[in-house]
Amino acid sequence: MSSLDAAFDILQCPSCGAALAAADGGAGCANRHHFDRARQGYLGLRAAHKGKGAPASGDTVEMLEARERFQGQGFHDDIRAAVLAAVPGAEPAGAGSWLADLGGGTGWYAASILDARPDLRGVVLDASVPAVRIAARAHERLAAVSADVWTGIPLRDASVDVALRIFAPGSASEVRRILAPGGTAVVVVPDADHMRELGHGLKLLKVPAGKADEVAVSIPDAALVSREEVRSRVELTVEQALDAVFMGPNAFHQDRAKVAAVLEGWRAPISVTLAVTVLALRVP
Numbered sequence: 104m105s106s107l108d109a110a111f112d113i114l115q116c117p118s119c120g121a122a123l124a125a126a127d128g129g130a131g132c133a134n135r136h137h138f139d140r141a142r143q144g145y146l147g148l149r150a151a152h153k154g155k156g157a158p159a160s161g162d163t164v165e166m167l168e169a170r171e172r173f174q175g176q177g178f179h180d181d182i183r184a185a186v187l188a189a190v191p192g193a194e195p196a197g198a199g200s201w202l203a204d205l206g207g208g209t210g211w212y213a214a215s216i217l218d219a220r221p222d223l224r225g226v227v228l229d230a231s232v233p234a235v236r237i238a239a240r241a242h243e244r245l246a247a248v249s250a251d252v253w254t255g256i257p258l259r260d261a262s263v264d265v266a267l268r269i270f271a272p273g274s275a276s277e278v279r280r281i282l283a284p285g286g287t288a289v290v291v292v293p294d295a296d297h298m299r300e301l302g303h304g305l306k307l308l309k310v311p312a313g314k315a316d317e318v319a320v321s322i323p324d325a326a327l328v329s330r331e332e333v334r335s336r337v338e339l340t341v342e343q344a345l346d347a348v349f350m351g352p353n354a355f356h357q358d359r360a361k362v363a364a365v366l367e368g369w370r371a372p373i374s375v376t377l378a379v380t381v382l383a384l385r386v387p
């Protein structure tokens with residue numbers, strides 16, 4: 104069975120919330136909503152919601168390439184290790200459990216967790232079509248779905264055992280809804296000084312302070328089972344610093360050539376703080 108076929112156990116219609124099943128080369132619900140499965144293997148579940156405007160379109164190809172280069176050079180390896188450590192161990196009879204990576208991009212985190220955890224199946228949900236095209240090929244047990252996780256996560260109530268939200272948006276009430284009893288949300292948020300050096304002289308988006316504290320209490324009935332700060336200082340070339348800026352939402356507000364001109368004036372290597380908090384919240 105393909106990873107996407109397996110995911111029909113947990114997918115729901117983004118328009119009406121009914122269960123989704125495989126239909127006509129894509130997916131359908133009992134209320135005749137139909138969604139296409141793309142040639143590249145992902146299922147397209149981005150749907151317009153009344154009064155909420157167009158679905159989010161997510162990261163561009165240029166942003167994804169910048170993030171792939173940055174991750175590929177090892178700069179996020181210790182964050183990934185902390186995420187893996189925060190995922191609870193397999194239950195004795197845990198085969199068939201689901202992991203959902205919300206705003207999971209290309210599936211970089213999900214695929215490495217599935218490598219380490221043969222008892223899990225996974226699904227990446229991301230608004231970015233180019234991201235889920237890559238995620239669809241990232242792991243044999245990983246399904247990829249394009250979806251706007253802000254307007255509603257197209258997964259059934261109490262259907263997943265692990266929900267990841269890593270540098271990504273998402274609604275705490277929706278995360279709570281999809282978690283199975285005893286399930287865990289693992290959330291990674293940047294700390295206020297994350298990449299702060301790059302903000303000097305560049306008008307970058309500010310990371311608000313206290314994000315981790317907010318996440319820690321965001322699911323009222325969940326217990327905070329772990330909270331780890333992952334901090335390092337890395338030495339970046341101008342190209343790597345550019346990727347650090349343009350792999351995130353600054354890409355929507357900045358011009359790469361202009362930022363490059365500023366960074367060329369700094370003396371490389373550019374020393375940058377990476378500072379994030381990894382939280383694990385477990386529901387009863």
Ligand SMILES: C[S@@+](CC[C@H](N)C(=O)[O-])C[C@H]1O[C@@H](n2cnc3c(N)ncnc32)[C@H](O)[C@@H]1O
Pocket residue numbers: 159160161162170205206207208209211212228229230231234250251252253254268269270271272350351352
């Ligand atoms: C900073 S990237 C992080 C990607 C991935 N979690 C990682 O750390 O490698 C944020 C991701 O959230 C996605 N995204 C933004 N808004 C979204 C939304 N409303 N629904 C689903 N995904 C969204 C973007 O397309 C992007 O892939």
Ligand SMILES: [Zn+2]
Pocket residue numbers: 116117118119120121132133134135136
């Ligand atoms: Zn429907």
